[in-house]
Amino acid sequence: MDKTETIRQEAEELVKKMIDKYEIDIEEEDGIHHVIIRTEEEAPTIIGRHGETIRSIQKILEVILYKKLGEPVNILVNVNDYREKQRERLETLAKQSIDRVKQEQKPVYLRGFSSYERKIIHEYITQNFPEFTTYSIGEGKDRRLVVNLKSGEEKQPES
DSSP states (O other): OOHHHHHHHHHHHHHTTTSSSSSEEEETTTTTTEEEOOSOHHHHHHOOGGGGHHHHHHHHHHHHHHHHSOOOOOOOEETTTTHHHHHHHHHHHHHHHHHHHHHHHHHHEESSOOOOHHHHHHHHHHOOOOOOEEEEEGGGGEEEEEEEEEEEEEOOOOO
């Protein structure tokens, strides 16, 4: 069985334990296997609050595939275009943060994002706003993304 078929089989085994009506497609792009789940009524069950469940499914699937295939497999789980909508939302937030930094002339601190979400914001700002910088501070759940002018000083937030 090839890698794509193994990914499909393992994804279906996991998803069918959670919901009844779904379709799964697997697409490979740039070394990342996209696990695309389509479901009409049960998307919230798979996505979870703030995407927590979809991230967990992705992690569990990565562990299962590593054990089964004996190598790391990069996957990205998507449900009903959730990832595209998430990207749009994060890019809008990035633009708003840029506007705040311009207006207030001080860094903006964003919290409550996964590493994947911080990466999307960082890449968007880096590609579209060269006069700005982003970096992360803190550890674990306290990790925050900082948006600032490149010429601005890296200040620690006031407690």
